[in-house]
Amino acid sequence: MTDIRRIPVAGEGFRAYDVVVGQGLLADPVHWIAPFLTNRRLVVVTDSHVGPLHAESLTAPFAAAGYRTDVITVPAGEQSKSFDCLKVVLDALLDLGLDRKDVVIALGGGVIGDLTGFACAIYMRGIDFIQVPTTVLAQVDSSVGGKTAIDHEKGKNLIGAFWQPRLVLCDLDVLKTLPEREIRCGYAEIIKYGLLGDRAFFDWLEANDTAVISLEPEALQYAISRSVEMKAEIVAADEREGGKRALLNLGHTFGHALEAEVGFGDVLLHGEAVAIGTAQAFRYSAASGLCSGEDRDRAVAAISHAGLPTRMADIRNEAFDADRLVHHMAGDKKAEGGTLTFILVKTIGDAYVAKKVDARSIRDFLVTDGAVITETV
Known part of the structure; x- marks a missing residue:
């Protein structure tokens, strides 16, 4: 059994909170969650995949302790980050009569966390929620x-x-x-932290990626805790x-453009898109003379x-349209004044925000790098 880590997230303008990392936390959910429940009720939002696996183990101890428990379930998948599912969640919260002192639990992966968090942000101008991430x-x-x-037909988030x-x-x-594919998708975000700001962490991951992906407790604990520490600091x-x-x-x-092009679903999971996008960010940085080959x-290695893809050809063995990909990038939230913003790298562990990147240079890179392809490379 690994030690339990408490990682504080604190900054100006928002109330500090802890990210607790460890084994067996949901064996005693009342211990962790009850201190935040002003009203003696537990409302959980989950999806059709996670709910059957974990909802009962989360709610049963509260029911035994005399809490009212309710579970709101939406379909599993990225498609639930939609206006339709947002309305389902909001309607359910209203039907349950939640007030502004209630707390909602998001039990699931990123889709459930994003959807539930946004619903709580706008329900009665804001009610508290707790994240119980399962990926x-x-x-x-x-x-x-x-x-x-939530997503929009014009782009993600x-x-x-x-x-x-x-x-x-x-x-x-x-x-x-979790299926192995989902674990690898999560690893794409873990390695991202080393590549953007901690070369020593990247070195450790190079030597321990198999242990992390195999969910070996000590390696997993360190990888997740270090990632959370870096995000909390930022x-x-x-x-x-x-x-x-x-x-x-x-x-x-790069990754969001791919997701928009192939459709948000199982063809390309978010972590896989991030893996390809990160590899492309390094390739473009090298092609631009910003980092070494x-x-x-x-x-990329x-x-x-x-076990993650590094090129679009790893996902779809047919040509992508470079102009369409650049068009998707122009709709990205980081775009400013019609110009593209990218995160580029000077070296492993040293990323920076590059604004006003020339769209033509991105298009030319996508073509000459082989990212727009007709056969697997």
Whole structure:
């Protein structure tokens, strides 16, 4: 049994909270969650996949302790980050009669965390929620920092709000129910932290990626805790992504364009898109003379060694349209005044925000780099 880690997230303009990382946290959910429940009721939002696995173990101890318990279930998948599912959640909260002192639990991956957080941000102008992330990706990324959103047909996460949780419970044991593909998707966000700001962490991941992906407790605990520590530090300095926080989007401008092009679903999961996007950010940085070819090759090799895709050809063995991809990038939240913003790299562990990137240079890179392809490379 690994030690339980408490990682504080604190910054100007929002109430501090803890991210708790450890094994067996949901074995005693009343201990962790009850102190935040002013009213003696537990309302859980989950999805059709996670609910049957974990909802009963979360709610039963509260029911035994005399709490009213209710579970709101939406369909599993990225498609639930929609206006339709947002209305389902809001209607259910209203039907349950929640008031502004109630707390909602988000039990699931990034989709549930984003959807529930946004619903809580706008319900009665804001009620508290607690994140109980059940995927690696959600534990190291989307559950921490207060970015909540739903998708729009024009792009991912375009409708949302900053709304910090009261608590984040990262129980390592729930990850055992994940398929390997989902674990690897979470690892894409873990390695991103080393590549953007901690070369020593990246070095450690190179040597320990198999242990992390295999969910070996000590390696997993360190990888998730270090990722959360880095995100907490960045969020504390820049909650609303006015500067440094944008670094967390390494790989995301390329990645979100791919997701928009192939459709948000199982063809390309978010972590896989981030993996491809991060590799492309290193390739573009090297092609632009910003980082060395050695660092590019090392970063791409580390992503590939973890069983993640590094090119669009790994996802779809047919041509992508470079102009369409650039068009998707122009709709990215980081775009300003019609110009593109990317997270680029000087070296492994040293990323920076590059504004006003020439769209033509991105298009030319996508073509000459082989990212727009007709056969697998």
